[in-house]
Amino acid sequence: MVARYVAGGTGTGGRLHRLSPSRSNCRPCARRASPAAVITLLTIRNQGVTLPGSAASSLRYREVTMGTIKHGLAAVALAASIAAGAAAQAKELVVAIETDIRGFEAIQGRVLGIAASTVMNAVADRLIQRDANGDIEPQLATAWEASADGKTYTYTLRKGVKFHNGDDFTARDVAEHWNRLLDPANKYFGRLFFSPIQKVVADGDHTVTFQLAHPWIPMERLHAGVNFGTYVPSSRAVAEETMMREPVGTGAFMLSEWRSGDRLIVDRNPNYWDKDKISLDRVVFRIIPDQATRYAALQAGEVDMIWTDRGDTILKAKEEGETIVHERVGQGAIINFMNTARPPFDNVDARRAVQHAWDQGVYLKVSFKDTVPAVEHPLGASSTCDAGYRGPDRDKAKAFAAKYEAAAGKPIAFEMIHTSTQRGRESGEIMQQLNKRAGITVNLQPVDQLQLRQKVFTNNYDMSGWRIADAQDVGPQLFALLHSKSPYNLTKYNNPAMDDLLVKMRTAATGEARAEAMCNVVRLMNDEVPIQYRGGRKHYTIVGADIDGLRPLYQGVPDVRYITKN
Incomplete structure (x- = not known):
């Protein structure tokens, strides 16, 4: 035997x-x-x-x-x-991420993607965060309050917290970090998203005050978001210009090794202020760009967790049942920009024709296997906004196309740039096929991700894919994308009525007033279509059966800190 x-x-x-x-x-x-x-x-x-x-x-x-x-x-x-x-x-977790990290310094790093945010969340803390139920809980701040006029927010900071380099965490670190991002001379990429903040003042070691130009509802949850502004870095690491490649925070883990293109390793912070909640001793972030390879590594037990947006992988994992699929619907949207500064999309009839020719359902079935929802606005599933969405309608597409041709003297034709990835090609080919049925010509131009961003930022495109990122409140993104004076208005859309609505949204004194103003913004955007939806935002992470403690995927980011391995 x-x-x-x-x-x-x-x-x-x-x-x-x-x-x-x-x-x-x-x-x-x-x-x-x-x-x-x-x-x-x-x-x-x-x-x-x-x-x-x-x-x-x-x-x-x-x-x-x-x-x-x-x-x-x-x-x-x-x-x-x-x-x-x-x-x-040592209890070790291995996480497969899709891309290498650009860096951890805000001004140089510009934007935190899913991979970078997953690592950043492990090594740095925010003033507040969302708990497992979605409620706000203290982190580096223990208490906070707003003034009666809504123009001042004061935070009481946690005492006895140390950065990884041994420095004390104080209000000065918070103030210096935020004032650096707010300084126009530093040209921080994300400054526009929180520009109502005018100044941040440290009052002693453990009190910090944010001064606003006007009441701003997103401020109530701003510090629980996932972006470069919310994570507080070591002032010394920033001053010594080492933060980009050697991040120093107050987080549960400390960076111990970074092999570019291969892996990042973080080890448990023995002096973490909340260390009793941390079970893991080490987290290894392996960089595996190919989705199939990531999933195969999970099946083989070589990694414990993967992030994915591939429908076939998600459905396969659910069917096989040997792993656990975590999912969460967020706000935001996968979108296409239409450049309103040049033909044919400087004409609203051309934009409306292309919108009615488009069918999210077809695209999402082919490219996402229906694992991502269709949306009529980017405000999230809980919003009751009647957004006036222009749905697929071939007859309307042809009617608007004919109206454009009568005015322009030629039929609608445009170029769509897309990434040379499988998903990029699928997006372009489906766009081409659906528009062809309405008599609209679409020429496809595959480019790499860097070229695509360069073309969009220099206004050298007709149509391009983009996204409205998942966020607790997408209002700041809508303002940045649609206001005529915004440097982030990448479609060059210009409508004084929209500018007025955006200002009302930004300065609304109550949540109800803001929600109503935001719905009006979306309704006008849907009518004039500078932005077209390809789908909503739904996030997936697949873990081994022995993994517990993963919190909801807020803004799509897997939070490794509280995970346990059974």
Whole structure:
């Protein structure tokens, strides 16, 4: 008779799992142990014991010969001892991310994508954050209040907090960080999104005040968002210009290694102010650009978690049931820009024709396998806004196209730039096919991501894909994208009525007034179509069956801090 056991190491709490004679492995047993852990397989056959041992990436076999069952029991005890030692070793989580990180300094890094945000969230803290239920909870701030006129927000900061370099965390760090981003001379990319903030003042070591030009509803939850502004860096690291590649925060983990194009490794911060909530000792972020390779690594137990937006992978994971799929619908939208500064989209009839020719349902079925919802506005599923969306209607598309041709003396034709990725090609080809049915010509121009951004920012395009990022409040993005004086108005849309609505939205004194103004903004945008929706925002992360404690995917970002491995 053959009895097989696997000591599960960090992935299984060090327990011995008995395998049936008909199976050589099982899902818990296949989970990858941490580099320090040893997975031991004990096979007892007649009078002999074979004890293969594996550590990290190698598998070594040791033969133990015994004359009596007593020796066999001793070997079993040895295996159990090794397993117990494995459980005591560092608990490591391996996360597969899609791209390398540009850097962690706000002005140079410009934008935090999903991958960078996942790492940043581990090494730096915010003043407040959302808990597992979506409610605001204290982090670096322990209390906060707004003035009666809504123009001043005062935060009381947590005492005794240290940066990774040993420096004390104080109000000066918060004030210097924000004033640096607010300074027009520094040309911070995201400044426009929080421009109602005029100045940040430190009052002693543990009180900081944000002074606003006018009441601004998003300020109530601003610091719980995921962006460069909300994470507080070490003032010394910023001054020494090391923050870009050597981030220093107050977070639960500290960067210990960064191999560009390969991986980032963060180790547990032993001095973390909230360390009792942290179970992991190390998180390894492996950079695996290819989605299929990421999922295969998860199935093989080489990684514990992956982020994905590929519908086939999501559906396969749900069907197989060996992993856990976490998902969350957010605000924002996947969009197309129409450049209103040059033909044909300087004519609203051309934009309306292309809008009615478009069908989100077709695109989402082909490209996302219906794992992303269609949307009529970017305000999120909880919004009740009647947005006046122009849905697919071939007859209307042809009517607006004919109206444009009568005025312009030629039919609608335009170029769409798209990334040369599979999804980019799908987007372009579907756009081309749907418009062809309405008599509209679409020429496709594949470019790399850098070229696409350059063309959009220099206004050298007709149509291009983009996104309205998931956020707690998309109003600041709408203002930036649509106000005629905004440097981030990348469609060059210009309508005084829209400018007035945007100002009303920004300066609204109550949440109800802001929601109404925002709905009016979206209704006018949908009518004149400088921006076209390709789909909503729905985020997915797939984890191994032994992973617990992952919080909801706020703004699509997996939060590794509170994860436990069972």
